[in-house]
Amino acid sequence: MEWPAEKIRSTFIRYFEEEKGHTHWPSSSVVPHEDPTLLFANAGMNQYKSIFLGTIDPSAPMAKLKRAVNSQKCIRAGGKHNDLDDVGKDLYHHTFFEMLGNWSFGDYFKKEAIRMAWECLTVVFGLEPKRLYATYFGGDDVAAPGVPPDLETREFWLEFLPPERVLAFDAKDNFWEMGDQGPCGPCTEIHYDRIGGGRDAAPLVNQDDPNVLEIWNNVFIQFNRDSGGLKELPSQHVDTGMGFERLASILQKKMSNYDTDVFTPLFDAIQKEAGCAGYEGLLEADRDVAYRVVADHVRTLSFAIADGAVPDNLGRGYVLRRVLRRAVWYAQHHLEAPKSFLHKLVPTLADSMGEAYPELKKSLATIQGVLESEERDFNRTIDKGARFFAKRAAESETVISGADAFHLAATLGFPLDLTQIMAERKGMTVDVEGFQDCLAQDKAKNLEALKARKAARQGAADMSFGAEQVATLSHLEKTKVDPYSATRCVELEEEAATVIAIFGGRVRGFVDEATTLTGYCGLVLDATSFYAEMGGQCADTGSLFVEDSEVFSVEDVQAYGGYVVHSGVAVKPLAVGATVSCRVDYDRRAKIAPNHTMTHVLNFAIREVLGDGCAQRGSSVDDERLRFDFAYDKALSKEEVKRIEDIVRDNIQKALPVDAQNARLADAMKIETLRSMRGEIYPDPARIVSVGVSVDALLSNPSSVHCSAELCGGTHVKNTKDAVDFALLEETAVSKGVRRIVAVTREKAAEARATAVAAKDRIARLALEEEEEENNNDVSAAKKLKDLRLSLDAMVMPAVDKLSVRESLAELVEKVKKAQKAEAAKAEKAVEAEFEALAKAGGGAARIDFGANSKLFAKMQKSILSKLAPDASFCVVSSDTAAVDKKFVIYTIVSKAHHDDKDLDAAAWARAAADAAGGGRGGGKGLAANVTVVVSDTTDLAASIDAAIEAAKTYLLDNNITK
Incomplete structure (x- = not known):
């Protein structure tokens, strides 16, 4: 192949770096942790935003850039720039793509940028000039008031192209903005006609014709849009973006981005893992659409997770969850792929793109763990959602009601856009306005419910059961508890529970019915999938449903004498004997489970580093963090903390299976590596949770297997990779002879590491500033150091990193003090000389x-x-x-x-x-x-x-x- 993907990328960078004096500046993270205005990096210019605005710290290394070049990782799946709905339907849109870019920061401007673009395309890459068309900003009094037509750009283009191939468009196409606010300006695009042959393709430019596509965009950053409108920037900049995947299709003589070697390795992996027919490149065939969706979406998910994001129910996490569920649905319905499929594609992606982006290989196990866990969660409801949709579609035949679409989203995890795709496939529409009404009503209801719950909790009765309450229930069978199956009570007809008792809220006694007036009360069920607080793990929360209607909000769960009490408030009247289904908040549990499993691994790591004498003294696990107390008589050294954290992270990276089985207590206690809590009374049989080794193997060889193994009734991940990451935040004393470690997992660990990187970068910039001769006695540098020192305590970052930051900061402070003292002594001598002259x-x-x-x-x-x-x-x-x-x-x-x-x-x-x-x-x-x-x-x-x-x-x- 004359132009493989890797050669295209390197050729572009080498041209601007070696021939045009640009600095190769690496791609930034696709997750803009420090820019709250963006969900994802959606353009190459994002990381240079502070340069364009003139707000960059002058001492920052980036501040010295005049020209830059790179290939930037981008995601457009939410916010102002969103290509999610177009992926799969055409042959050139992507949610993840690479943007080949070159930038000028107050250096060259329009004329030079246009000349470089022309030379790069026609000389370096050898594109036929007759196939190229250029556009420019023709003015737009509504979207860009006061900005005149960019006739200057038109004149520059006429040096290379005839007038009929230099076209004017309004702000929609030729005034680029990175978001609702930020740097912006008129732009000029270059479009390529795949067909050629001397035809006039001008009428097809900017018409979404797959054969006349935009490949290059020069944005002339002249303005900043804020809440007050457009304002001119003090300097003029150039932001160039060229679609890497589109250029690859042209140079490899393919009519589609998806036919290039950027995607073909993934298509081969999809075919192998799904066992389906191969990709044929048809535009509307369901199977080929699914190929494109799955390949595109696994790229988006992999790069986002590698850079610290995870699917969630808020913000960018919700966008990723939508992307993942679209991919799963397409894979299962049009490729007939097996469940737990997406994560198997990641190694192929890492092999094909890992040289350019090594973070894919470094985070391979993490990416696979997150995808496997998320797909498993969605598979809990996907079949039921499909059946529900089919039933409603058969009843209506034309429209899916807003209420049904909302039920699919809120209860079954189907985002609105996925419901719209399903409806479109059947020639139906979705009542989006009705969906939005249901959403607004639900928000209002939740707000009222929140107020009611808060008021109820403030005057909440004691829901604990003593001997009297347990004796009252003695004629009833104990609650059957199964919090370990994620599918428990998802479907009413399959997993039903009965309300066997209601403990009144305002009066301490049993009642026959709970209503919205009852206040905070407790429900006892004959079966539950809710986890009751025990073993250091917090209780599950969620709701009880009758059919598809919420009747009770579960705020706390406790177990007394074999009965499980679900405390909360009634949303609708609910009587003893009612049949309900348990709807655990599994999103919340998905954050609790990795914290609990990593508590076990942490216990193992502490003993590995400090010895077997460090007996557990307590633990606490919730959806925010984990806390572990252990016996030890002195503070841990920095090296010991690092070794403990490294062992836990290594267990995550190894993607170890987590096994949990019941066994006779006597047999369990024979396992030499088993850890149990002193003073804890365990049931018989007891539940053994083992990391990396099956429980059967432990029972078979109780004295020869070395791993984390504990007696535990909590909820855990299936594999350590589901924890994504681990950050040990604190190591402190609780009391004499007892130490405490606080840590986080998943996205909170990634955020903590991002904070550490940012802090270290700030110190590096301040150190560079201090070293510059003219700043040796700079008061502002000293003030910045003081501000950083004062803000450090509040920063959430790994303890080892915080200690390193403190040490680096102390060294730099001391260095600045010495420099200031030396400068003061020098100044004092100068003053002394002047005084002597005056004396003489x-x-x-x-x-x-x-x-x-x-x-x-x-x-x-x-x-x-x-x-x-x-x-x-x-x-x-x-x-x-x-x-x-x-x-x-x-x-x-x-x-x-x-x-x-x-x-x-x-x-x-x-x-x-x-x-x-x-x-x-x-x-x-x-x-x-x-x-x-x-x-x-x-x-x-x-x-x-x-x-x-x-x-x-x-x-x-x-x-x-x-x-």
Whole structure:
């Protein structure tokens, strides 16, 4: 192949780097952790935003860039730029893509950018000039008011193209903005006609014709859009973006991006893992659409997860969950792929793109773990959702109601866009307006329910069961508990539970019915999938449903004497004997489970590093973090903390299976590696949770297997890779002989590491700033160090990293102090020389700048003035040129001879000088005085000082003292 993907990428970068003097600046993370205005990096220019706005720290390495080039990872699956709905339907849209880009930061502008683009395409890549068309901004009074048509760009293009191939468009096509706010400007696009042959393709430009496609876009960053509208930027910049995948299709002579070697390895992997027919490249065939969707979406998910994001129910996490569920649905319905399929494609992606983006290989196990876990969660409801949709589609035949679409989204995990895809396939539509109404009603209901729950909790009765309550229920069978099956009670007809008792909220006793007026109360079910708080793990939350209607909000779950009490508030009336289904908040549990499993692995790691004497003293696990207490009589060293964290992370990266089985307690206790909590009473049979080794293997060889194994009834992940990452945040003392570790997993661990990287980068920039000669005594550098030191405690980052940051910060602070001390000593010598010169002259009035440093003045007075002649008096005016405020100090010293013989008064002398400069405040005695003069913003400081000195000299003359 003449132009394989890797060669295209490297050729572009080499051209701008070696021939056009650009710096190769690596792609930023596709997850913009420090830019809350973006869900994902959606363009190459995102990381240079602060340069365009002029807000970048001048000491930052990036601030020195004049020209840059790279291939930027981009995702457009949400926000202003969203290509999610188009993926699969055509042959050139993607949610993840690479943007080949070159940038000018206040350097070259329109003419040079256009010339480079033309040369790169026609000379370097050899594209036929007759197939190229250029567009420019033709004006748009609505979207870009006050911005004139970009006729200058048109004139530059006429040097290369005839007028009929230089076309004007409005802001929709030729005024580029990265988001609702931010840097923006008119742009010029280059479009390529795949067909060629001398035809006129001008009418097809910007018409979504698959054979006339945009490949290059030069954005002329001239403005910033904020809440007040468009404002001109102080400098003009160029932001170039070329679609890597589209260029590959042209150079490889393919009519589709998906026919290039960018995608064919993934298509081969899809065919192998799904066992389906091969990709044929047909536009509307369901199987080929599914191929494109799955290949595109697994790229988006893999890069996002590698850069620290995970599917979730909020923000960018929700976007990723939508992307994943679309891919799963297409794979299962049109490729007949098996369940747990997507994660098997990731190694192929890592092999094909890992050289350019090594983070794919580094995070391979993490990516696979997250995808496998998320797909497993969606598979819980996908079949039921498909059946529900088919039933409603058969009843209506034309429209899926808003209520049904909302039920699919809120209860069964089908995003609205997926329901729309399903409806479109059947020639139906979805009542989106009705869906939005249901969504608004649900939000309002949830808000009211939240208020009611808060009020109920504030006056909540005690829901704990003592001997009396347990005895009251003794005629009932104990609650059957199964919190380990994710499918438990998902479907009413298959997994039903019965309300066997209701413990009243406002009156401490059993009642027959709970209503919205009952307040906080407790329900006992004959069966439950909710996890009751125990073993350090917090309780599940969720809801009880009757058919598709929520009747009870579960806020807490506790077990007493074999009965499980679900505490919360009734949303609708609910009586004893009612049949309900349990709807655990599995999204929340998906955050609790990895925290609990990593508590076990942490326990194992602590013993590996510190020895077997570190017995567990307690733990606490919820959806936010994990906490583990253990016996140890001294603080851990930095190296010990790092080794413990590394062992846990290594267990995650190895993607170890997590097995949980019941066994006879006596057999379990024979396992040498087994850890149990001292004083804990375990049931018989007991549940063994083992990491990396099956429970059967442990029972078969109780003395020869070394791994994390504990007696535990909690909920856990299926594989350590589901934890994604682990960050040990704190190691502190709880009491004498007991230490505590606090840690996080999944996206919170990724966020903690991103915070650490940002902090280290700030220190590196400050160190670079300090090393620059002109900044050795920079007050602003010292202030930045102080601000960072003060904010460090509040930063959430791994403990080892925080300690390293503190050490680096302390070293830099000490270095700055030494530099400032050396500079101060140097300045002091200079001041001393000036004082000596004044002393040798026998006194007088002069300017010597040493700030408002009265201690230094006193030192000079003691060491130098004692050497003056008995009749030497002088006035020194000193300012601080580095200070923000405009002020100076007048110091006067009068010899005793002048004071006695000439009646020269130091205070009067200082006031006379100050009055000439506008007046000041101060004081002193007959022989010494000082006055501080504050100069107004409109007054020149130097002129005021000169006036004070002249007045001081005049005062001496007026008192018959000639100096």
